[in-house]
Amino acid sequence: MHTQPDQPLTSANETFEDVLRFWFPEDDDQPITRQRFEWWFCGGANAEVISRFAPLLARAERGELNDWSATPRSRLALILVLDQFSRTIHRSTARAFALDPxxxxxxxxxxxxxxYAALATPWQKTFFFLPLGHCEELTHLQRVAELAKALIEAEPRADRELLEFSADQARSHRDVIxxxxxxxxxxxxxxxxxTPAEREYLAIGRFVHTRSFEDWQDTRMVSE
Known part of the structure; x- marks a missing residue:
């Protein structure tokens, strides 16, 4: 797991580069590992986000980080704070979704x-467009599916299969909406x-956002 042991446990004065260094590997030229992928999407980062970035999220909620929208990298960092960190820090409450708009x-x-086009890596681009995937408007979900597909087509590196899983998640979320x-x-x-149909869906409990990479691989092998 990627950690920042030399950083203070909690601070409201983190810079956008601090956020990006925390969230992405130190060497963006290297393929994303399964460990990093699971750290992102399966809760590995939760404790660190809560202990370190709650004060920064509070600043973002007050609009104090709005100037981060000026450049591609700083805008990406602001999106991470509003879209990813808020979900972790306010987990299981309505506030987890309050900053989605x-x-x-x-x-x-x-x-x-x-x-978006100026970002250097497919994973930076993925987290940049994830707010579209988290909303409940079908046109935005369709656009996410198209953007994720384009990343696969442009990606020759070893983490291509993880991008394919990400793209399939986008399509599945679109189908739910x-x-x-x-x-x-x-x-x-x-x-x-x-609704009755939603209650039936909830009772089954097979939610897109809880599907693991291993489950996706197993399903893919069966279908092939």
Whole structure:
């Protein structure tokens, strides 16, 4: 696991480069490892995010980091704080999703301004567009699926299979939104009443966001 032992445990004065160094490997030219992937998507970073970045998230919530939107890298760091760190720090509460509209706006504007295209690696680009995948508007989910597919086509490196899993997750989230118009697994925490079809889906418990890379590989092998 990538850690920053020389950094203070908690600070409101982290820079955007501090955020990027924390979230991404030190050498962006190296393929992403399974360990890093699981650290990102399976909760490996949770304790470190909570202990270190809660004060920074509070600043972002107050609008004190808005100037980070000026450049591609600093905008990416702000998106990480609003979209990723908020989900961890406010996990299992409605506040986990409260900053989604702001993160979505930053991502859409950044794509339009060329900030997305200016990023150096496919994983930086993936986290830049993830707010589109976290929203509940089908057009944005479709765009995520298209962007994720484009990253695979442009990616010759060893982490291609992880990108394929990421792209399949994007398509699966899109399919959930196409079916229900929202993410049913959020209904309880957001105080929304589930429909009978959603209750049936929730009872099965096979949610896209909890699917592991190993499960995806197994399903893929069976289908092939």
């Amino acid at each position: 702001l993160a979505l706006s930053l991502a859409l504007e950044g794509i339009r301004l060329g900030h 196409a079916r229900f118009g929202r993410h049913p697994h959020r209904n309880a925490v957001l105080g929304r009443e589930s």
